[in-house]
Amino acid sequence: MGGDSSDSKIKWQIERRREFIEHRxxxxxxxxxxxxxxxxxxxxxxxxxxxxxxxxxFPxxxxxxxxARTYVLGPMFSAHYADLSPSAHLSKLLAISAGFPVHFPDWEVYVPDMLAPPIPARGAKxxxxxxxxHAIEQGRALTITYQSMSSPDPSERSIAPHALAHDGFRWHCRAFCLRDRDFKDFVLGRMLAADLGDAADVDWTTDLTLTVAPNPALSENQQKVIALD
Structure with a gap:
C-alpha cells in the first residue's frame, strides 16, 4: 500500500515537471x-x-x-501535460497582476501590465x-429575503435554484421563482438571508441544445472571426 502511494507521488511529481517544461x-x-x-x-x-x-x-x-546554450521549441512541439489555452494563461496573468493567489505563480517569467478596470466586491455572504x-446540489427549495431593485424594501420569496451564472461582475443564482411562477436571476449579493427548504419540484426543468452560427450577412472572413469568438 505504501509502495503504491510512493509510486503515485513520484508519478505526480514527474508529470508536474513535464507540465512545467511544456509551459515554459x-x-x-x-x-x-x-x-x-x-x-x-x-x-x-x-x-x-x-x-x-x-x-x-517526445522527439x-x-x-x-x-x-544559446538552452533548450528551445522543436518543430514537432505539442502539449501533452500543460493546458496552453490562451484564456487560462491570460486569466492567470491577470490574477497575478491583481495580486490574487494562483497555482504555480513562479512558472511565469514575465507578467505584462494588465489594463483592466477594478472590479468591486459584490457582497455575497x-x-x-x-x-x-446546497439547494442546487440537493434539489431543495430556498426561502430568501431579497432586495430587488424594483422594490424599495426587501421581500421574502421561495425559489428553486438550479444553476449559477457570472456576468463578469456579479454572481447570479438562476432559479424558478415560486411566487411569480417564472425563471429569474437573483444576485447573490442582494440576498439578505437564505434558509433551505424541502425538496423542490424539478419536473419543469428542460435542457435545450442550441446551434449558434455567425450572421450569414457578414463576409466569409468576418464569419470565421465571429466563429472563433
Missing part, C-alpha cells in the same frame, strides 16, 4: 536546467534526467540550441452562498 517552452520559448532546479528545488542531475526523458518520450518537441450551493 511554449510561453517563454526556451527552458534551461536552472529553470527546473530553481522552480522545483531538485538537483542538476534530476533536471537533466527530466529533460532527456522528455526528449526520449523533436524540443531541441538544444548550442549557441459566505453562509448565503453555501445555502444556494
Amino acid at each position: 517552452l511554449f510561453w517563454h520559448g526556451q527552458i534551461g536546467l536552472a529553470d527546473l532546479i530553481d522552480t522545483f528545488g531538485i538537483a542538476r542531475t534530476q533536471a537533466s534526467q527530466d529533460i532527456n526523458s522528455y526528449i526520449n518520450a 523533436e518537441h524540443l531541441t538544444y540550441d548550442k549557441s 459566505p453562509e448565503i452562498t453555501r445555502s444556494v450551493l
Whole structure:
C-alpha cells in the first residue's frame, strides 16, 4: 500500500515537471536546467534526467540550441501535460497582476501590465452562498429575503435554484421563482438571508441544445472571426 502511494507521488511529481517544461517552452520559448532546479528545488542531475526523458518520450518537441546554450521549441512541439489555452494563461496573468493567489505563480517569467478596470466586491455572504450551493446540489427549495431593485424594501420569496451564472461582475443564482411562477436571476449579493427548504419540484426543468452560427450577412472572413469568438 505504501509502495503504491510512493509510486503515485513520484508519478505526480514527474508529470508536474513535464507540465512545467511544456509551459515554459511554449510561453517563454526556451527552458534551461536552472529553470527546473530553481522552480522545483531538485538537483542538476534530476533536471537533466527530466529533460532527456522528455526528449526520449517526445522527439523533436524540443531541441538544444548550442549557441544559446538552452533548450528551445522543436518543430514537432505539442502539449501533452500543460493546458496552453490562451484564456487560462491570460486569466492567470491577470490574477497575478491583481495580486490574487494562483497555482504555480513562479512558472511565469514575465507578467505584462494588465489594463483592466477594478472590479468591486459584490457582497455575497459566505453562509448565503453555501445555502444556494446546497439547494442546487440537493434539489431543495430556498426561502430568501431579497432586495430587488424594483422594490424599495426587501421581500421574502421561495425559489428553486438550479444553476449559477457570472456576468463578469456579479454572481447570479438562476432559479424558478415560486411566487411569480417564472425563471429569474437573483444576485447573490442582494440576498439578505437564505434558509433551505424541502425538496423542490424539478419536473419543469428542460435542457435545450442550441446551434449558434455567425450572421450569414457578414463576409466569409468576418464569419470565421465571429466563429472563433
